[in-house]
Amino acid sequence: MNSKLIYTCLIISIVLMLSGCQNNTNELTYRNTKKEVTEVTNENETNVVDKTVNIKKMKFTEKQKEEAASVKSSMSFAKSCKEIDGLYNNSEYIIEGEVENTFFTVLYGEPYTVMELKVNEKFKGSVNTNDKITVLLYGGYMTVEQLVENVGDKKFKELSVEERKNTLIEKKTTDSEYPKIGDKYILFLMDSNLVENAYDPVNDYECIFKSEGKDYIRNFPTDEKIAKFSTQNVIKNNVSLSSEELEKYCITMNK
Numbered sequence: 288m289n290s291k292l293i294y295t296c297l298i299i300s301i302v303l304m305l306s307g308c309q310n311n312t313n314e315l316t317y318r319n320t321k322k323e324v325t326e327v328t329n330e331n332e333t334n335v336v337d338k339t340v341n342i343k344k345m346k347f348t349e350k351q352k353e354e355a356a357s358v359k360s361s362m363s364f365a366k367s368c369k370e371i372d373g374l375y376n377n378s379e380y381i382i383e384g385e386v387e388n389t390f391f392t393v394l395y396g397e398p399y400t401v402m403e404l405k406v407n408e409k410f411k412g413s414v415n416t417n418d419k420i421t422v423l424l425y426g427g428y429m430t431v432e433q434l435v436e437n438v439g440d441k442k443f444k445e446l447s448v449e450e451r452k453n454t455l456i457e458k459k460t461t462d463s464e465y466p467k468i469g470d471k472y473i474l475f476l477m478d479s480n481l482v483e484n485a486y487d488p489v490n491d492y493e494c495i496f497k498s499e500g501k502d503y504i505r506n507f508p509t510d511e512k513i514a515k516f517s518t519q520n521v522i523k524n525n526v527s528l529s530s531e532e533l534e535k536y537c538i539t540m541n542k
Contacts, residue, residue: 339403339421340484345391347428347455355428355455361508362425362460368475368493371521371528375540377489378475380412383503383530386470387419391427394481396437398427398458402466404474408530410537412476414486421485422474424466424495426459461492463506471498473528502527 368374375381384404392399402422406414414420432451435443443451466472475494479485488494496503504527521532 335405335417335419336415337419338484339388339419340482342392342401342421342482342485344401345393345428347391351453351455352428352457355457357457357459359508360426360458360460362491364490364493366490368490369525371536374475374489374494375411375536377477378411378494379478379489380414380476380486381410381474381533381537382406382412382414382420382476383408383410383471383473384420386466386468386472389466389468393427393429393433394423396434397425398429398456399481400424400427400465402472404472407471408534410533411541414476421482422476423479423481423485423487425491427465428455428457430455461506461508463492463495463497466497471503472496473498473503473530473533496528502529504528 366373366377368377382404384406386402387405388401388403390401392401400423402424404420404422406416406418406420409416430452431443431446431454432448434456435451446454473496474486475489476486477489479487481487492505492507494505496505502523507526521536522528
């Protein structure tokens with residue numbers, strides 16, 4: 288076993304020991320990143336309201352990301368959103384949107400993926416069609432240095448300052464690909480507990496449906512035990528959802 292592999296295994300074991308089980312983020316406080324709302328109008332977009340917020344962007348090289356120590360995180364949820372009733376009742380906002388920008392950030396010692404989306408359709412809540420909003424997804428990259436700032440350096444004293452700055456840790460709950468510009472999602476959201484004027488999925492992977500062909504698919508962790516068939520026919524096999532079925536359901540619930 289070479290030294291590089293030993294080094295990577297050491298980083299992973301330390302992060303797993305420090306991380307434990309990732310709780311839902313309901314108790315975190317707001318970060319003041321309020322951005323003035325602006326209205327944009329051009330030939331292609333009418334009454335587009337920019338409600339995105341300013342969040343620090345982390346810049347990493349492709350080589351750094353390829354060599355990152357990968358750690359799978361787990362989540363515990365206060366409310367279940369596996370079924371459509373739970374998704375609807377526990378969400379403040381339900382939208383279908385397209386990614387216009389995405390990047391990584393670190394908040395309160397944890398990595399997040401930032402999505403800036405244009406809302407194409409809203410099914411619930413005060414978010415409007417053509418709003419541009421910021422959504423925070425758990426998971427991404429962070430440096431050992433950033434981890435040390437949160438948990439202390441007791442476990443990392445053998446690493447040099449340079450190694451801490453250049454060594455990345457990747458933390459995710461599923462094997463989903465990171466969002467890309469042009470990707471479309473149906474999201475079940477709440478006001479963010481991390482960044483003021485941004486939005487969080489109510490539950491991590493349970494509330495994130497990515498467009499794949501005609502349907503929107505959510506990706507559970509490989510060890511997540513889910514029923515093969517949902518008790519409601521709006522979500523097929525507990526995984527697949529169409530915007531037409533969701534719209535019909537929301538209309539029924541709003542009567």
